[in-house]
Amino acid sequence: QVVNTNMFMAQFGFCCVYFVFMADNLKQFFDQTSQIHISQAGWIALLAVPLMALCTIRELKALAPLAALANAVYLVAVCIVLQQLFQYDRPTSSLPAVADWSTLPLFFGTVMFAFEGVAV
Numbered sequence: 001q002v003v004n005t006n007m008f009m010a011q012f013g014f015c016c017v018y019f020v021f022m023a024d025n026l027k028q029f030f031d032q033t034s035q036i037h038i039s040q041a042g043w044i045a046l047l048a049v050p051l052m053a054l055c056t057i058r059e060l061k062a063l064a065p066l067a068a069l070a071n072a073v074y075l076v077a078v079c080i081v082l083q084q085l086f087q088y089d090r091p092t093s094s095l096p097a098v099a100d101w102s103t104l105p106l107f108f109g110t111v112m113f114a115f116e117g118v119a120v
Helices: 002-033 040-055 060-087 101-119
Strands: none
Touching: 002 040
């Protein structure tokens, strides 16, 4: 029971992080590119509706087209990142070798977030 509770809490936390991540990115994008200014909480509310609809799907077969679309979008995003990486060559000597101690909690949060797929 303790393991199930911890797994639930971890997965719930990861879902919250995903919502905040998506809302922050949408807010930044629309604030810079349009006249649409919605708060982070507003974006989370707007995202909750379609994501709750996705949660009602009971068969994985129904998610296959969405997964294929997501893979295509992911591939395009990786290509854009690589293009930007190679277009603007920045010497690695200008980057810090070690980060500041104040970013250590962010590092541990990132590492824990990377292991979120373990529960699946």
